[in-house]
Amino acid sequence: MPLERVSQGFKDISMSFQVNPLNLDLIALKNETAIARSIRNLVLTSPGERFFNEDLGTDISTLLFENFDFTTADLIKDQVGRIINRYEPRVDLIGVEVDSNPDDYTYNVSISYKIIGVDVLPQKLSFALQSVR
Numbered sequence: 001m002p003l004e005r006v007s008q009g010f011k012d013i014s015m016s017f018q019v020n021p022l023n024l025d026l027i028a029l030k031n032e033t034a035i036a037r038s039i040r041n042l043v044l045t046s047p048g049e050r051f052f053n054e055d056l057g058t059d060i061s062t063l064l065f066e067n068f069d070f071t072t073a074d075l076i077k078d079q080v081g082r083i084i085n086r087y088e089p090r091v092d093l094i095g096v097e098v099d100s101n102p103d104d105y106t107y108n109v110s111i112s113y114k115i116i117g118v119d120v121l122p123q124k125l126s127f128a129l130q131s132v133r
Contacts, residue, residue: 003052006096009030009031009118011026012030012034012037012038013027013028013029013030014026014027014029014070014078015037015041018061022033031115031117031118031120032115032120032123035088035090035091035096035115035123036123038088038090039084039088039111039113039125040125040127042056042057042058042083042084042087043058043060043080043083043089044058044060044061045057045058045077045082046058046059046061056083056087057083058079058080058082058083059079060076060079060129063075063076063079063092064129064130064131065131068100068102068105069100070100070121072100072107073099073100073107074098076098076107076109076129077096077097078097079094080096080098080109080111081096081101084096084111084113084130089116090109090115090116090117091114091115091116091123092113092114092115092116093111093112094112094114094122095107095111095112095114096109096110096111097110097112102126104128104130105130105131106128106130107128107129108126108127108128108129108132109126109127109128109129110124110125110126111124111126112124112126113125
């Protein structure tokens with residue numbers, strides 16, 4: 001009977017493309033940080049932005065210019081959940097919360113997820129979405 005691997009390591013390069021002064025290699029993001037960056041990039045990518053994968057992305061950038069209400073917040077929540085479930089196989093999505101802040105015209109997004117194959121506590125990623133004109 002083959003042994004199952006209990007934990008995995010995940011690694012990605014930093015989008016700042018800064019060089020590590022010790023080994024002159026690109027700075028790497030590891031495990032939880034790499035996955036959090038991947039999720040954030042998926043959410044903030046617009047459809048058609050990535051070559052050879054026009055379906056990848058969300059319409060959140062256009063939703064930020066719609067009426068500021070609970071319906072728009074629900075649409076954002078649905079799109080965030082859809083993109084993570086479809087394009088991030090390393091996580092098990094626990095939940096997505098989108099709270100509207102009418103004073104600042106922002107939506108506060110909180111994403112809770114468990115990393116598959118790594119023995120760590122469930123993770124939470126939070127950020128604000130705001131239309132920029």
